[in-house]
Amino acid sequence: MSNEKPELDIEKPGAVLQGYLDDLLTVSTSLNMVAGLDYVAEREPPASATAVVLEPEREVRRYQDANRPHWAQQQFDAIIICSGGHHFAVPLQELASLSLLDEFESQLFTETTSALVVSERATGRFRIAHLGRLLLLEDYQGAIDERQAYLLSLNGENWGLAVASVSDRLSIDPDAVHWRMDRGKNPWLAGTLFESQYPLLDLRQLQPMLKRLSS
Amino acid sequence: MQVWTVANQKGGVGKTTTTVTLGGILADRGNRVLLLDLDPQSSLSCYFGYDPDSLQRSSLNLFTEERLSSRYLQSLIVSTSSPNLDLLPSSMSLATVERSVNSNGMGLKVSRALTLLRPHYDFVLIDSPPVLGALMINAMAACDQLLVPVQTEYLAMKGTERMIRTIAMVEKSLGTTLHYTLVPTLYDRRTQASVGTLRQLRQAYPTRIWPSMIPIDTRFRDASKAGQTPSRYNASSRGVRAYQSLLKSLALQNDQRLMA
Numbered sequence: 175m176s177n178e179k180p181e182l183d184i185e186k187p188g189a190v191l192q193g194y195l196d197d198l199l200t201v202s203t204s205l206n207m208v209a210g211l212d213y214v215a216e217r218e219p220p221a222s223a224t225a226v227v228l229e230p231e232r233e234v235r236r237y238q239d240a241n242r243p244h245w246a247q248q249q250f251d252a253i254i255i256c257s258g259g260h261h262f263a264v265p266l267q268e269l270a271s272l273s274l275l276d277e278f279e280s281q282l283f284t285e286t287t288s289a290l291v292v293s294e295r296a297t298g299r300f301r302i303a304h305l306g307r308l309l310l311l312e313d314y315q316g317a318i319d320e321r322q323a324y325l326l327s328l329n330g331e332n333w334g335l336a337v338a339s340v341s342d343r344l345s346i347d348p349d350a351v352h353w354r355m356d357r358g359k360n361p362w363l364a365g366t367l368f369e370s371q372y373p374l375l376d377l378r379q380l381q382p383m384l385k386r387l388s389s
Numbered sequence: 390m391q392v393w394t395v396a397n398q399k400g401g402v403g404k405t406t407t408t409v410t411l412g413g414i415l416a417d418r419g420n421r422v423l424l425l426d427l428d429p430q431s432s433l434s435c436y437f438g439y440d441p442d443s444l445q446r447s448s449l450n451l452f453t454e455e456r457l458s459s460r461y462l463q464s465l466i467v468s469t470s471s472p473n474l475d476l477l478p479s480s481m482s483l484a485t486v487e488r489s490v491n492s493n494g495m496g497l498k499v500s501r502a503l504t505l506l507r508p509h510y511d512f513v514l515i516d517s518p519p520v521l522g523a524l525m526i527n528a529m530a531a532c533d534q535l536l537v538p539v540q541t542e543y544l545a546m547k548g549t550e551r552m553i554r555t556i557a558m559v560e561k562s563l564g565t566t567l568h569y570t571l572v573p574t575l576y577d578r579r580t581q582a583s584v585g586t587l588r589q590l591r592q593a594y595p596t597r598i599w600p601s602m603i604p605i606d607t608r609f610r611d612a613s614k615a616g617q618t619p620s621r622y623n624a625s626s627r628g629v630r631a632y633q634s635l636l637k638s639l640a641l642q643n644d645q646r647l648m649a
């Protein structure tokens with residue numbers, strides 16, 4: 175078809191609208207990346223290169239337990255990430271995307287020991303927390319040259335988490351997690367995986383920590 | 390499987406009528422057709438006698454369910470009065486999608502979900518709400534062919550300009566072009582408004598506009614009362630014949646696109 179679109183006047187109100195549409199339709203933050211782990215496939219190809227929505231059905235077992243976050247009421251998927259010399263399990267459902275951290279943003283962390291940097295992006299200010307530094311504080315073991323190479327971003331949030339590596343994807347049975355009855359002083363720690371002993375993160379609970387850091 | 394979306398941010402222009410009539414004709418011809426109701430007003434679902442207040446599951450689940458599967462999607466689908474014609478109904482609660490959305494890539498949910506239904510349908514026709522929001526954007530992002538009904542009345546030009554601007558923006562965000570066709574509707578050759586507006590539309594969008602038009606035909610309303618698709622209610626009515634001719638011209642267009 176020919177392209178006889180009339181001259182369009184995409185001005186100020188248009189810019190706001192365009193930003194909204196970009197946000198809704200931006201493919202770079204698609205779930206595909208998380209599901210297929212496209213960016214971390216150097217080690218081994220992902221089990222399935224298809225998107226989350228294309229996965230074969232699996233038996234759904236219902237768990238009802240108040241100590242478990244909503245995403246852990248049934249079998250759930252998690253990726254294993256490393257930051258500050260520690261492994262953590264992160265539930266996929268809470269993630270909007272997993273992408274390579276921008277070169278410049280990665281650099282920011284080597285120039286400071288802060289757990290939080292603010293990056294000016296085309297879409298506005300975006301805060302990035304260095305996961306190891308954020309969680310481990312004085313216990314931080316990561317060598318200063320541990321480069322944070324990946325960015326985890328969350329649905330509907332204008333902040334993300336920088337991590338050094340992403341190693342694995344697991345399907346986790348909620349019964350294979352030692353759930354914490356009382357989150358106490360580490361509200362972000364949902365529990366521990368029985369087999370690997372990796373801490374399982376409740377990402378939403380990191381938000382208050384970020385608020386405190388940036389104020 | 391082809392996905393056609395019927396959209397216009399202006400209300401009452403014949404979106405639902407276009408969806409149900411084209412879907413009905415395609416199904417009559419033996420195609421497996423799914424109608425997807427993405428309008429919280431649920432006119433399309435009501436058309437086939439479904440009560441949007443009492444439905445347990447609806448197109449809202451496309452947005453809320455974390456883990457969609459083909460079998461799950463099929464559990465959302467209901468039948469209609471026509472064989473070969475299925476419906477994924479809407480519910481009033483679908484309106485919450487507009488409020489809850491601010492997340493990246495949310496506009497692609499429907500597109501992703503529909504890929505799961507590829508083996509099961511020849512056509513999916515999406516009816517969308519007259520609101521520029523996440524639901525309409527989902528419908529637009531999912532389609533191979535966009536149909537924009539334009540009511541041939543005085544204010545049509547302004548509304549059409551606005552809609553075309555929206556299309557341009559969606560194309561920009563998606564990084565692709567949308568194949569869209571303007572469909573003049575509710576044409577009444579006895580009124581100056583209809584005649585004049587149709588002429589203006591043809592002048593302004595000569596290659597985007599379907600060269601014919603859908604006339605006013607009271608049998609659309611009768612068919613809707615009977616809960617039947619217009620083509621099953623009265624296959625030879627003027628309105629149905631107009632939509633048949635629209636289908637023919639879309640088929641031609643699609644072939645041309647394949648050859649390009």
Ligand SMILES: Nc1ncnc2c1ncn2[C@@H]1O[C@H](COP(=O)(O)OP(=O)(O)OP(=O)(O)O)[C@@H](O)[C@H]1O
Binds near residue numbers: 519
């Ligand atoms: N060609 C036509 N001839 C006569 N009546 C029509 C025609 N097309 C639509 N109508 C009637 O006009 C009214 C509005 O049409 P319809 O519901 O299809 O519009 P819509 O764009 O879907 O509206 P909304 O924006 O509210 O969803 C309906 O009562 C319908 O029966």
Ligand SMILES: [Mg+2]
Binds near residue numbers: 405433517
């Ligand atoms: Mg409608």
